[in-house]
């Protein structure tokens with residue numbers, strides 16, 4: 001079996017019958033690693049080193065013209081036809097539908113789960129990412145601290161929304177762990193860990209989020225997923 005896509009000229013598939021993952025263990029990247037570990041789907045990981053700008057390689061851009069990880073190529077997509085996909089939220093929904101796992105088939109619950117996933121994609125990801133930039137990375141040296149304050153304030157507000165949602169619930173959707181949780185775990189973990197923003201956002205105020213994060217990080221599949229495509 002030969003996979004026909006330009007991505008394989010630079011990152012050849014050793015197991016072409018398996019789902020091919022192109023990623024790195026960043027907060028968006030780990031979502032797909034965790035999902036694949038949770039569902040037990042057979043996959044082949046390829047590490048895309050964004051620090052070395054491999055995401056700008058024409059072969060990678062042929063898979064994701066937006067030049068960002070994660071992306072997948074499923075040789076056994078819908079109807080048995082190959083499917084290439086980027087955007088972590090779309091990939092989570094696709095993998096949930098493919099496996100019948102971690103996204104309810106009850107229409108109301110399904111849309112509510114997707115609503116929280118979109119909330120992560122449109123709010124938590126971009127805001128927490130900016131906190132990382134202004135608190136830990138290049139933006140830290142900026143003299144003007146107003147951007148850092150703005151993103152920290154908005155991130156704290158978002159954590160408050162999540163905290164309220166998690167009051168009396170184990171997971172975002174209640175008793176059922178879902179792709180909404182998977183989309184959020186890596187971001188909250190990074191915000192207080194790698195981005196060193198625990199105090200900046202007043203994380204200790206958010207007890208429900210803290211306990212949810214501990215529950216999530218205790219899952220074996222999450223622990224394995226966080227390491228997928230690590231160096």
Ligand SMILES: N[C@@H](CCC(=O)N[C@@H](CS)C(=O)NCC(=O)O)C(=O)O
Nearest residue numbers: 026027028050068069070087088089
């Ligand atoms: N909305 C996209 C965002 C993907 C994204 O921002 N990926 C980052 C890593 S977390 C990336 O590839 N950055 C490399 C770059 O911007 O050069 C998704 O959720 O998949």
